[in-house]
Amino acid sequence: MKQLQKALDRQKRLTEKYKKRVQRQKKSLESPRSKVKTTLLNCPVNARIRKTLLYHEALIADIKHKYRNARKEKDKQIISKVTIGKIVRKYKLQKFAEHTLGFSNKCWRHLESKNITAFERKAVNRHSDEFKSKVKSFFVRDDVSRITTGKKQTITVHKVKMQKRFLQDTMKNLHRKFLSENIGNISYSLFCRLRPFWVVHPSMSDRDTCQCKLHENLSFVADKLNQLKVVETSNVERLAEMVSCDSSSKACMYGECDLCKQKRVPLSSQYDGMAKASFLQWVTEVKALEKKDHMKKSSTVKITVKKTIEGTQETLTDLLHNNIHKFKKHLFNIKQQYAYNRELKKNLAIDEALIHIDFSENYVCKYASEIQAVHFGASHKQATLHTGVMYVGQQEPMCFTTISPSRYKGPPAIWKHLDPVLDHLQATHPQVSVLHFFSDGPCTQYKQKGNFMLFTTEIHKRGFKAGTWNFFESSHGKGAPDGVGGALKRAADRLVAKGHDIQDAQQLYEVLRQTNTSVELFFVESTDVDRAVEMMQSPIKAVPSSMRIHQVVTLAPGELICRDVSCFCSTKKDLNCTCFNTQHFSFGQNIPMPAQPADNQENPQPMEVEKLVHPDVGQWCILKYDDDLYPGIVLDTDETSVQVKCMHRVGPNRFFWPSRDDIHWYQFDEVIEMIPAPQHVTSRHVEVLKEVWARLSI
Missing domain, CATH: 1.20.5 (Single alpha-helices involved in coiled-coils or other helix-helix interfaces)
Known part of the structure; x- marks a missing residue:
């Protein structure tokens, strides 16, 4: 119970x-009429008040019902904007409105919006601020966007003025690249929204006038084949990945891998080798100049033009397959040098300094007002600007520029421009003992034997223990120094527009100093440059294969370690590693000595002095074409290739001049070495020196 x-x-x-x-x-589901009766219980009021109160309750119920049943956030925002506003806030009825209408307190942030239908999305913070910062940093990388150097190429948003950067690929390709390099997922729309405002798509008026010839010519071929539906994509980087095992491996990208060095881009069923096709190419031609005086001899000039080439689909595919393997090496060098630059900055120790330098385009001095004779004559003087950015440890970088009236830009001038910068570095950061230089690779300035020799001596004279000089790939050396030069020229032009005269380099230096610019300015006298040129040692031993080198290291005076590309071991202070075909060269010995390898690494091959350096016009060379060797005479050179007039072959070590000149441009790695002039064996046939031929034909 x-x-x-x-x-x-x-x-x-x-x-x-x-x-x-x-x-x-x-009780909560009471009708508006029941609520009015309950409210006015034992309170006699006239009918008008009762009806007004009834209308109030009915309107509240209707709004609350619609707000509760609205499925879209946009509809809820419109209802809240219409029903509440500044008057409700004025009479301090916010809490009452929230309680009776069922709104959240977030609805008050829409009161300032004048457009009722404007919709504000809910902020969804799925990604941390650190991750978003990583996306923004990705956009300002030199391999993703290139900085502009023009004085007028700026953009201002909310009173923040920045130098423009132009994207170097489509947003979809960059989104794919970011996902492949970083852990985590980000939508394409958010990736686009996080793009900094100064990183923009180039328009026709912003066309690039410093494009890479190899990139452009291969892109023309890939675009045409993709248009004909012969290949699945026109993206040359993806085509390079198709013929490589691993795009991050030097062996694969340099054609040293047995598995992929013979790979070809897959073609679709639409391929018809005999079908006609026309495509564009940048070609270099020799043009005869018109003679103004019949007594003078005619002269020629070399010009580069974009031409339409007529051919077949077979011609296109052969061109693609021949160039895609050269492009793989070019692409690996680009990525490796940019990646090394980022990694070095990230791991820079307090006793290390990174100096990124470049010559800016000469500044043309001008007056605030000029007579016609000055404007159209040769009265304007020019000033040389050597710009750069210096990083010490993890401190804020320092922008600098040296200004000189001397227009010479060879190795002696380079080190005269660097002297005040290094003086400043040693005065402000005496603990620095290792220098890392970064620059582009023009063969008349930074990447040549004169600069290598000065590099191995000058820094040791100053007491630095070691140094590296790293070169960006040809036509891909744009960076922060270009922006420094553009900012200074823009400041100088503003002063001229305000009435200041800038007659020469000295005056340019003085007026820029008065602007209180954050860029450190130094002046280099032309007499100092001339004196340095006179004191330059001559002759200087040629550094073999200098055009393929992308990193040189010095650990002792006169000693040079060379590598095909920059090695990440250098970011960990291991400057004497044997990675990437490390070779040793000495300016003080007749025979270069190989670098000493580590115990757990293979011995590098000694560097041969006969290997190709930057050749002079008129020299004989041996080049390799379709696995056969051909002698020829060098007619012209540029930063990446050499023009050679080749002989034809009739047998082992027997060559003759064809009736029609065989003149083509070849990459430097196709030229084996420089040779003495071949010897005649008959009136028409010649042969390469037998000891040279025996060594090369093995």
Whole structure:
């Protein structure tokens, strides 16, 4: 009986509980009329007040019902904007409105919006601020966007003025590249929204006038084949990945991998080798100049033009397959040098300094107002600007520029421009003992034997323990120094527009100093440059294969370690590693000595002095074409290739001049070495020196 009584009591409590819930629910579901009756109970009022109160309750119920049943956030924002505003806030009815209408307190942030239909999305913070910062940093990388150097190429948003950067690929390709390099997922739309405002797509007026010839010519071929539906994509980087095992491996990208060095881009069923096709190419031609005086001899000039080439689909595919393997090496060098630059900055120690330098385009001095004779004559003087950015440890970088009236830009001038910069570095950061230089690779300035020799001597004279000089790939050396030059030229032009005369380099230096610019300015006298040129050692031993080198290291005076590309071991202070075909060269010995390898690494091959350096016009060379060797005469050179007039072959070590000149441009790695002039064996046939031929034909 006691147990039954307990169960009955428990059931009664539950019954009372649910009765109360039903009662409360009925009360909350009261109609507007019932609420008015309850409110006015025992309060006699006239009919007008009763009707006004009824209208109030009915309107509240209607708004609350619509707000609760709205499925879209946009509809809820419109309802809240219409029903509440500044007047409700004025009479301090915010809490009452939130309670009666069922709005959240977030609805008050839309009051300032004048457009009722404007929709504000809910902020969804799925990604941390650190991750978003990583995306923004990705956009300002030199391999993703290139900085502009023009004085007028700026963009201002919310009173923040920045130098423009132009994207170097489509947003979809960059989104794919970011996902492949980083852990984590980000939508394409968010990736686009996080692009900094100064990183923009180039327009026709912003066309690039410093494009890479190899990139452009291969892109023309890939675009045409993709248009003909012969290949699946026109993206040359993806085509390079198709013929490589691993795009991050030097062996694969340099054609040293047995598995992929013979790979070809897959062609679709639409391929018809005999079908006609025309495509564009940048070609270099020799043009005869018109003679103004019949007594003078005619002269020629080399010009580069974009030509339409007529051929077949077979011609296109052969061109693609021949160039895609050269492009793989070019692409690997680009990525490796940019990646090394980022990694070195990230791991830069307090006793290390990174100096990124470049010559800016000469500034043409000008007056605030000029007579016609000055404007159209040769009266304007020019000033040389050597710009750069210096990083010490993890401190804020320092922008600098040296200004000189001397227009010479060879190795002696380079080190005269660097002298005040290094003086400043040693005065402000005496703990620095290792220098890392970064620059592009023009063969008349930075990447040549004169600069290598000065590099191995000058820094040791100053007491630095070691140094590296790293070169970006040809036509891909744009960076922060270009922006420094553009900013200074823009500042100088503003001063001229305000009435200041800038007659020469000295005056340019003085007026820029008065602007309180954050760029450190130094002046280099032309007499100092001339004196350095006179004191330059001559002759200087040629550094073999200098055009393919992308990193040189010095650990002792006159000693040079060379690598095909920059090695990440250098970021960990291991400058004497044997990675990437490390070779050792000495300016003080007749025979270059190989670098000493580590115990757990293979011995590098000694560098041969006969290997190709930057050749002079008129020299004989041996080049490799379709696995055969051909002698020829060098006619012209540029930063990446050499123009050679080749002989034809009639047998082993027998060559002759064809009736029609065989003149083509070849990459430097296709030229084996420089040779003495071949010797005649008949009136028409010649042969390469037998000891040279025996060594090369093995």
